Each structure stands twice: as structure tokens, then as C-alpha cells.
Amino acid sequence: GIQVEQSPPDLILQEGANSTLRCNFSDSVNNLQWFHQNPWGQLINLFYIPSGTKQNGRLSATTVATERYSLLYISSSQTTDSGVYFCAAGTGGTSYGKLTFGQGTILTVHP
């Protein structure tokens, strides 16, 4: 099956800093999503982005499907951005919605 690798595994920032999280995947994808898991365990969908670029406030994401990677940009980070960021990819076919998750990037933002 598809392999999903995220980097860096851990990231520590001061409030106000910018960051880039990377997701590499081993196969062609038709489904690529980014999630934020807050310290209470709730998973929030940030982007559904199988290709192209999207922006939502201070967050943006780019997926270059032909080169098998996706990037999540966080600008002007805030302490509430802390948590684990997961990338998840799916290869389509009969189980289009099924996702394989990476191991996550743990982000800590200090005030």
C-alpha cells in the first residue's frame, strides 16, 4: 500500500514564526488531506487538497501530485496552533475515501 512520510517529526516555534510541514507519499494519489489534532484529541480537517493550492486564513497548502509531495504552511503561528498535524493520502479506485495517515508532526508554539 501507499506509504506516507511526514517531516519534521517535531517542531518548536516562538509565537509569530512561520513554518512549513512536508508530506511525501509513495504513489499517485487522488485524495490528500491535512488534519490538526488539538491537545484534547479532536481531529480537525484543514484541507482536502489532492492537487493545487488552497489558503484558509494563516494556513495554506500545496500538493504537487506529479512529484508526490504536499506542503502545509503556517504563518504568524499562535499558541493555539500547537498539536499534531497529520497528512493522509488515498489512491482512489473502489475505496476512494480510504486514507493512509502519516505519523504526524508535533508542533509546539511558545508564547
Added chain:
Amino acid sequence: GAGVSQSPSNKVTEKGKDVELRCDPISGHTALYWYRQSLGQGLEFLIYFQGNSAPDKSGLPSDRFSAERTGGSVSTLTIQRTQQEDSAVYLCASSHGGTDYGYTFGSGTRLTVV
């Protein structure tokens, strides 16, 4: 409903007992997924329901695990003869399907087998 609802939020059970976990997806979402997350780990796919199609059960770890989705809505995940390694957070998600497979997750059920 407005979001994906899971119950119970916490379940402590004795080894060897059966448990049932419930998921109520967002109204109108045709796709429903079960994942589990062990302590400090990523998410592991269990099962996927899409409309009236046969479910993708390829992630179920053993025949002690089963799931059903009644009337295209509520789903129940059943674990028979629970083992300590079944302890995890069980997460349900739903998506609209069609051209939008963006997941909405529920808050999860934390299962502890003692």
C-alpha cells in the same frame, strides 16, 4: 446532525467481554469510516462504508472485529472477546462523497480493556 457523534466517549471493559461503539454521521454524508489510534501513534484504517456498496473491511485486524451501517446512517463497531491490545481511541469520520471526500471526525471513543 451538525457534527459526527460517537458514543460512548469512554468505555472500560474487562478482557473477554464484547463491546459496541456507535457512530452517528453528518446527515447526508454517504461515506463513513472507522479508524483507531493507539497511544502516541498515528491513525490505523479499520473499515469504510460508501453508500450501498459492499464495505471495505481490509483494515479490520481480526475476525473479532465487525461493523455494520444501518439505513445508510448510524454505524456500530463491535469488538468481541476484547483483548488488552484492543485498547485505543476509536474514531469515526464521515464525508459527503461525490466530489468532496473531506473528512469530518467525531470526538472518538476511548476504549480501555483491563
